[in-house]
Amino acid sequence: MTDPIRTLVLDDDFRVGRLHQAIVDERPGFVALEPVRTIAEARAAVRDLAPDLLVADxxxxxxxxxxxxxxxxxxxxxxxxxDDPATVRRALRSGAHAYLIKPFEQRALVGALDRYARFRNLLSGDRALPQKDLDRALAILHGSGEAASPSRSATEQVVLAALGEDEASAAEIGERVGISRATAQRHLAALAEREAVEVRLRYGATGRPEHRYTRRA
Structure with a gap:
């Protein structure tokens, strides 16, 4: 199974830190580490726990x-x-993938996390990266990629991104996203009903045929 994205929340307000931790933990493919409240605690956590992502005040x-x-x-x-432009520019210049201005609705952080997961998935592995895949990854990260269907859940968006241009089974998609095969199967079936993906059967030597999914152009 794909390793979850280990996420460290840094916020000096204990309640806000716990809230952001809960939002992270609810996202497929993420796991939230214990929140920290100071730079010193964050440095120790980065050193000892090696998070993949920071959500930092x-x-x-x-x-x-x-x-x-x-x-x-x-x-x-x-x-x-x-909310001053100089601070925003400084954050982006320092490597931040997204900047959210407080107060914001929960869905804003959910969207930033889901876009990051899709971006990370597209840039995973050691294969050479075609320019079109890089352009797509950056467009997704900055929210200028394909528009999400109003009826498509956040998890379905992640599943669809994990499918990419390949053909895959529900088990393979589950491993990529970090969810169970049954959950991946359910979301793939919903996407197939809306004709976002195509389904075909692959027959082996024995046993039941395997459902294989491809993304529609």
């Missing part, structure tokens, strides 16, 4: 969250009440 009691993003070398989403 800017103003912390003992320092600057953007500076931590720059020094940690870990993918990051910055969340802050700071």
């Amino acid at each position: 800017v103003y912390l009691p003992d320092g600057d969250g953007i500076g931590l993003v720059r020094e940690a070398g870990v993918d990051a989403i910055v969340v802050s009440a700071a």
